[in-house]
Amino acid sequence: MTQDKKDAGYSATDQMIVSAARQIKDNEVVYVGVGLPMLATMLAKNFHAPNCTVVIQNGTVRKSLFPLPAGTDTLGVQTMSDLLTSLFYVNCLGQAGYINTGFLGAGQVDRYGNINDTVVGDYRNPVHRWPGSGGANDVMSICKQTIIIVRQSKRRFPEKVDFITCPGYLDGKPGQREEIGLIPNTGPRAVITNLGIYVFEDREVVLKSIHSGVGVTIDQVKAEVGWDIRVASDFGDTEPPTEEELRIFREKVDPEQTWAGGRRLLAREEED
């Protein structure tokens, strides 16, 4: 795995979170999962996107800042919200087309952006069991675009997932999402990991940039992908975090470093 470059002054995890945060634009509406997606969103909100509206699955809709939550729902998340409602209501917002960006973690992501959060192996007798969809299938089905943030390893990047919890572009042929009835012009747009940034070209995951600032090489990335991954036409180095981004992340978003290593006790990201 990644060796954090000590002289870079930041880690691969920092780069992952900063790169993810940059995907969020000011004034947009973002549907955010707990863990790494929430960390990235909080950085955006504290820095370049103070006016984004954050939607959380338990029924919270809010624009003002709030403390970094350890779980999906805390009193800190609820307090001084713009709207406290139900899971049904927030998903209706998305289904009716009012949420721009969804932000998800994942158990596994495959070549065509399908996510597996359910089982590895046979469904009834699995080799590994994840907790299941939760809100993930909903986010990926209804948001205009979905950004996936996940710690990378070969096991997490198979060519084809054993179980599609959240459909990406299925087997990669054009128009499949629409054909099965999903809302047109939705689906995954980027995958951000501790090694690089991936985008979709013709519905296939391709490598857009590598975190060369922390010493990641293209060979290292390829070793942690389960298929012969293509490189994007405009491939390059990931733009490193600025000092300001790092300062805000460390001082304002996660001062106690609860999530910084992605090591929050019992967090989904920590699971193998």
Next chain:
Amino acid sequence: MDKVMTMKEAVSSFVHGGDTLFISGAQHGEPSAAIHEIIRQRIDHLTLVCALVTTSSLLIGEGAIDKMITGYSQQNDKRSYTIAKAKATNKLPVYEEYSHFGISLGLLAGQMGIPFMPTKCLLGSDMLKYNENIKSMECPFTGDKVGIVRAIVPDVGIIHVQRADAEGNAQKWGSLGVDQEGINASRTVVVTTEKIVDSDIIRRDPNRTIIPGFRVSAVVEQPWGAHPMHLAGYYNGDMFGLMTELREKDGYEAYMEKLVYGVSDWNEYLSGRKAIKGEDYFNNLLIQEPLMSEPVISGY
């Protein structure tokens, strides 16, 4: 009609072996006290309907759940002894899996008294292969494909709320998860509440009522009834404390012995919890800076 009773009476009267049981909360304000009582009364072969599984994972560990209707199993055997124990005793529930929105729509159809709800979620997911209660169909108006989720109608639902009157008019605020549709879809309803209040308090702010009294069979007053989950306006949670405690066999079995089977009710649990965690434990969970809203004005 006064429906106030003890937790013991409410659970023994309205929760039966083999029932499909809706548990409210989805992390916020789960009916933890009621869950302990169900375990103590050894009610089993339940089908559990819930959005998230936190305190209800105790029911899984004790082998009380045959089937789970949920979107998120939350814990696996590496992270929680509840699943490991259920596996070891051959009592791991069968999962019927949905997305969160899927559960919510199934319960909403139940609440509405209709057979199913259409959605643009779940399509293209392998959940459809293993869950016969999610399908897709052609929209009769546009011909487009839509997902459909079959109605879920629990035999009994339990909700913990901030306040209710003796008739069962129950008010919950804060984030609601699937509470509204879940409790209203349930045929029989048990309300557990931090406080039983005069009906006039309910009636001066009736928009806050989540289910009306005539739909409710039992009202149980139980302060700290959602601990270790948080409850808006009352207390913060200690969910990670519980999860850490239940992670290994020793912690899990000690918890069950000392705090579930070894006590007769939730007040004894609270004393036992305090004895283990220390004198300041509950005080530290209280809301430090309560915010008051403007009064809601009604009348004519």
